[in-house]
Ligand SMILES: Nc1ncnc2c1ncn2[C@@H]1O[C@H](COP(=O)(O)OP(=O)(O)O)[C@@H](O)[C@H]1O
């Protein structure tokens with residue numbers, strides 16, 4: 001009996017190795033399958049969109065229907081304006097809320113604030129748009145870039161709040177204690193020690209929120225409306241890249257459809273750059289604190 | 291010379307768990323007082339009550355008095371940040387600020403409080419680093435990040451940071467328990483040299499260390515989790531380690547429990 005053992009064991013080791021290899025292979029395959037849609041989307045958008053991307057695409061407005069050339073400069077300007085003002089609103093608000101929640105909030109108010117942020121985070125963006133339309137657009141009697149910025153703030157604020165609170169909580173408590181024990185007041189400890197230590201994590205949060213802001217269509221449609229011409233007045237109706245894609249994609253003119261694809265490439269590039277940048281920053285942050 | 295501390299009727303809680311009850315204890319000026327006792331007996335809690343750091347933990351509170359000269363640190367109008375300006379602290383785990391350089395770490399207390407003389411900053415940093423025994427090692431690395439040092443260097447950097455603001459009392463919670471023998475030696479040297487200038491209270495689980503560096507030793511004990519900890523005995527260190535009065539002290543020192 002005992003002489004039979006070694007070959008049996010060898011066989012079972014071989015079997016186990018084979019099983020393990022098969023399983024690893026399966027996992028690789030699943031991973032690869034998950035990548036397929038991403039690669040397909042990026043590839044397809046690039047093929048359809050890049051031919052139209054020239055200097056004119058970024059500097060000119062729409063060509064007359066049926067004519068070649070032109071671009072969507074007014075949409076790029078508008079997106080910059082709307083998202084820029086929205087970022088200006090939502091970053092201080094979001095960071096302050098996160099600081100409150102992480103450094104001060106222990107009572108019922110903190111629970112309520114956290115709950116509100118949670119709800120807003122999962123609110124459909126068109127609902128936020130409709131709300132701002134009712135509150136801001138109707139009282140100002142005009143669609144405007146600023147109304148769009150406010151709608152985006154409703155969507156970006158909870159993203160920044162949630163992600164910033166998470167990074168603030170990653171800052172080791174030892175550092176807070178070290179500062180307090182030096183006789184530093186709490187607010188100064190937060191400002192000079194906690195926030196700088198969380199630094200790139202907060203930047204990551206902002207980048208994720210901005211990426212979201214770039215792509216929003218429905219709330220902008222209800223608040224900024226769109227505009228065929230370049231507008232730099234925040235109180236006037238303003239165009240945005242996703243709006244323009246939405247409009248041109250439905251049009252009957254092939255040139256307009258191409259421009260829509262070009263817009264899609266621009267959005268995709270911006271979002272990819274922001275997400276990858278955010279990823280790199282947060283990895284670096286984790287290594288620094290880890 | 292600095293004032294000592296007179297602890298009168300000090301009690302401390304975590305939530306409903308009363309860890310200290312009516313502690314009375316005198317910390318003499320210009321001396322090193324060691325606090326020893328088994329793990330969990332309230333040494334850190336007592337220490338953190340002395341600069342009002344205890345109350346920074348969630349649900350933690352303390353009552354009673356700690357007299358610093360004629361200042362009751364627990365008086366209603368006594369501001370905890372003022373207390374900590376005079377009574378510094380070194381923690382068990384080194385905690386340099388990772389976003390700051392070595393130099394910035396040392397002068398962090400001075401800068402963050404806003405009262406400092408730019409010209410003097412360098413001198414003060416050098417003096418504090420010499421006192422903490424890190425000047426020679428780190429003088430060429432003043433602009434390197436503070437978090438990239440060895441554990442022992444980090445801890446001595448933290449001691450320099452606490453000393454740079456010239457506290458009158460320095461509280462140290464097992465400052466060498468995570469350090470290598472050489473760093474431990476340097477920390478002990480620092481403590482011995484600081485004596486007479488700064489009043490030092492050090493918590494240590496290392497009885498040889500208490501015997502080597504302290505003038506007086508306090509022994510604490512929490513006999514059951516249901517009851518608060520008590521100060522069993524405080525006396526001259528030599529007396530404590532040779533002829534303790536309480537038999538529980540003797541049992542602990544001779545290694546029969548804890
Ligand atoms: N943050 C805390 N929350 C609740 N209980 C605590 C906390 N810190 C310490 N304790 C309790 O208080 C008692 C004393 O702890 P501590 O002062 O840290 O003791 P030591 O420093 O002597 O080891 C222990 O029983 C411990 O369980």
Ligand SMILES: [Mg+2]
Nearest residue numbers: 333334335463
């Ligand atoms: Mg302790």
